[in-house]
Amino acid sequence: MLIGYARVSSLDQNLDLQIDALDKAGCDHLFTDTSSGASYDRPGLQNALSHLRSGDTLVVWRLDRLGRNLKHLIDTVDDLNCRDIGFRSLTESIDTTTSAGKLVFAIFGALAEFERGIIRERTLAGLAAARARGRKGGRRLKYSDKKIAAAMQLAAGSDDPITEVCESLGISRATYYRRQKSLHSSAAKD
Template sequence: MSLIGYARVSTAEQDLALQLDALHAAGATRTFEDRGVSGARTERPGLNAALSFLREGDILVVWKLDRLGRSMTHLLQTVADLEDRGVGFRSLTENIDTTTPTGRLVFHIFGALGQFERDLIRERTNAGLTAAAARGRKGGRPMAATPERVARARHLIATGLTVREAAARVKVGKSALYAALRNGEPKNDTNR
């Protein structure tokens, strides 16, 4: 069993010393770093290297939870992936250790809270859409391939333009125009 550390700072001007000292004091035998990498970025070379390096029985250690995850969902997924591989997780600041029953409980409570938050967001979104529909408003993008634009495009194509050129002239995505021409009716423009 090895303790493998991961440290990250968002800007190049920030210093990793605090995190590295804490990870070293916790017993990390090797530490991976990301400097000047926002937690919101999906591509974090140091984290990817740490995750690749970890073996069954190892423990990934971070100074604080927000150093690992972009969001609660990402954090939960990363720790679940570690768990599936037989790798533990420890956050020093929050005193969470998934190699202990209490640590797993706390982390699963975080997971339940994250799911609860997602459910609330979904519920509020659906309620908002229902309220908007009751007022006669419809969600989604406005239709770009209107009957007028499709008719203009048909005319331009008849005069020798390609569908791509006609789509550009009438400001409709080529895929939407192809679909409207094929079906004889306008379609929503998703390639704008």
């Protein structure tokens, strides 16, 4: 059974072109959405995916009608493949029920993985360059070294438990101990 899925991004767009193409392709059922491709809330797509059974084929007019991005598209088609469901894109002439279609989609998958690897490498290189210039990543410290040092002095000269010292300064025990450890390790390096 051929199950068609059509999507437009806004209410002022029209589904007629896609629906006509899906009807011409012989789709038995059609599901539609009017929402951005980036939206996670696409009830028409969810209905189409839940309607599909082993041996069925999901048909779209173009690849960009199905996936939010290349990774989402590949993940969706991989999920279909695991469920023994085919996928066809009419405009790009991709049909994963054929050997050639499977090859094309495998190439897409390899390109997506390559792209993720390149992004990761660039990110790591950028972080290394920032560290070389003396910058640290992550969130800025909420409490200064002076405040933690004051808490340490207060705790050392007081019978109050650490919890009360931390409460009086407005910091958590975890923050106190973590920053105390970093102050001791940086003082040991100097």
